[in-house]
Amino acid sequence: MAKRLTLYIFVGLALGLLVGWAINAALADGTAAGQAELATIASYFSVVSNLFLRLIKMIIAPLVFATLVSGIVHMADTSALGRIGGRALGWFVGASFVSLLLGLLLVNVFKPGVGLDLDLPVATASADIATADFSIAKFVTHLVPTSMFDAMANNEILQIVVLSLFVGVGITSLGSGGRRLAGLVEEMVAVMLKITEYVMRVAPIAVFAAVAAAVIERGVGIVVTFGYFIGVFYLGLAALWLVLLAAAWALLRANPVALLRHIREPILLAFSTASSEAAFPRTLEALDRSGVPRRISSFVLPLGYSFNLDGSMMYMAFAIMFIAQAYGVEMDLWQQFSVLLILMVTSKGVAGVPRASLVVVAATLSFVNLPEAGLLLVLAIDHFLDMGRTATNVVGNAVACTAVARWEGVLGIEEGDGRAAMPVPSPMTLEIETPPVSKT
Numbered sequence: 001m002a003k004r005l006t007l008y009i010f011v012g013l014a015l016g017l018l019v020g021w022a023i024n025a026a027l028a029d030g031t032a033a034g035q036a037e038l039a040t041i042a043s044y045f046s047v048v049s050n051l052f053l054r055l056i057k058m059i060i061a062p063l064v065f066a067t068l069v070s071g072i073v074h075m076a077d078t079s080a081l082g083r084i085g086g087r088a089l090g091w092f093v094g095a096s097f098v099s100l101l102l103g104l105l106l107v108n109v110f111k112p113g114v115g116l117d118l119d120l121p122v123a124t125a126s127a128d129i130a131t132a133d134f135s136i137a138k139f140v141t142h143l144v145p146t147s148m149f150d151a152m153a154n155n156e157i158l159q160i161v162v163l164s165l166f167v168g169v170g171i172t173s174l175g176s177g178g179r180r181l182a183g184l185v186e187e188m189v190a191v192m193l194k195i196t197e198y199v200m201r202v203a204p205i206a207v208f209a210a211v212a213a214a215v216i217e218r219g220v221g222i223v224v225t226f227g228y229f230i231g232v233f234y235l236g237l238a239a240l241w242l243v244l245l246a247a248a249w250a251l252l253r254a255n256p257v258a259l260l261r262h263i264r265e266p267i268l269l270a271f272s273t274a275s276s277e278a279a280f281p282r283t284l285e286a287l288d289r290s291g292v293p294r295r296i297s298s299f300v301l302p303l304g305y306s307f308n309l310d311g312s313m314m315y316m317a318f319a320i321m322f323i324a325q326a327y328g329v330e331m332d333l334w335q336q337f338s339v340l341l342i343l344m345v346t347s348k349g350v351a352g353v354p355r356a357s358l359v360v361v362a363a364t365l366s367f368v369n370l371p372e373a374g375l376l377l378v379l380a381i382d383h384f385l386d387m388g389r390t391a392t393n394v395v396g397n398a399v400a401c402t403a404v405a406r407w408e409g410v411l412g413i414e415e416g417d418g419r420a421a422m423p424v425p426s427p428m429t430l431e432i433e434t435p436p437v438s439k440t
Helices: 002-027 032-075 079-110 136-142 148-153 157-173 175-200 203-218 221-225 227-252 256-273 276-289 294-307 310-327 333-349 356-368 372-379 382-407
Strands: none
Touching (some): 002 032, 002 203, 002 256, 032 148, 032 157, 032 175, 032 203, 032 256, 032 276, 032 294, 079 227, 079 310, 079 333, 079 382, 157 175, 157 294, 203 382, 227 256, 227 310, 227 382, 256 382, 276 382, 294 382, 310 333, 310 356, 310 372, 310 382, 356 372, 356 382
16 A cells, blocks of 8 residues: 555656646746736645645644653653663754755855856845744743643644653552553553554645645746755755765664655655655554554654754755855855854744744744845745755654664664564563554
């Protein structure tokens, strides 16, 4: 089923490009009325993809909550939480630094913005990207939910993680009294994965609609206009993939080819929908097959969605330097290093914010005396860039989960035969039968 779904997604992607190009070519006339008509048609296609994303968002909160609580309960030793969390955050910081550094290096070598012959916006113009109330203090305060229902309703991943930690530790502390609750949580995991299986059956249609809508409204011409920038950016993403997978092989002795084979479906889904949420359930199941125990992946993966967005980190470095080059602003090494440090901090404070990468870039531009309106240069192609950086985020988080599992000594079979190694369970967990994971 997994191979067929991957094939169907590829078909949906190809058909979306073809149909989008045909409609755009037939109706585009260069007038405002023509563009409005294209936008209207694209909005009809977007209904399908938006419905799919809403279905995904519907299951994200209960799936994250159930899998994380289940993982904590199976961990038995709650002192391991701090160790696993510390190792995960250590990997996240290192991967983020490498992503930013590699992005800065490539954008300085290829200089995609130098000599760009475009009408640049005036310095006082606005790109309409909200940057107000952006602070570390607000981010730290926002970690703790004011209500468990509010966190679940708004899909606040970090808040759900905090809530799940308390619930999981609470159930574990009950000892034998928590067995029934733990069993119910395991059943909830099975139910959510079954719902995920149903939702994923419409993924190819959603991919077709999403790609068609983007091409209908923007046309393939925008890709040609910014082709060099897009090409350099995707070259950077390819280099980042090589670095991450090489690190997995060299440091972890994990087979990168096997890992890619297991996560190919969530990568394709993330690329075609430009949505990390859409790929979350399938990434979780793919990590099961690659030998990462659920108690590790269910804890590290939600954290990675907020702290380990490697593709987005590279995009931020690219976008800022591209804008500087387009404006002819020279930035010395110290200024670029300052941008790197700023992005290392500010990128961690926008979990759950729509178009988070653009928000961070907009908030950072003022630090280097660049007008926020420079974002208008990349807004037109942001969807095409978002596809690549979202797929890269999936790869980065899969490698991070593999790394933590390896350091914990519980990585199953590095060749990825689908058997996840688990430590000897406690008496509490011996009596809980883990439901099978759906591998569609």
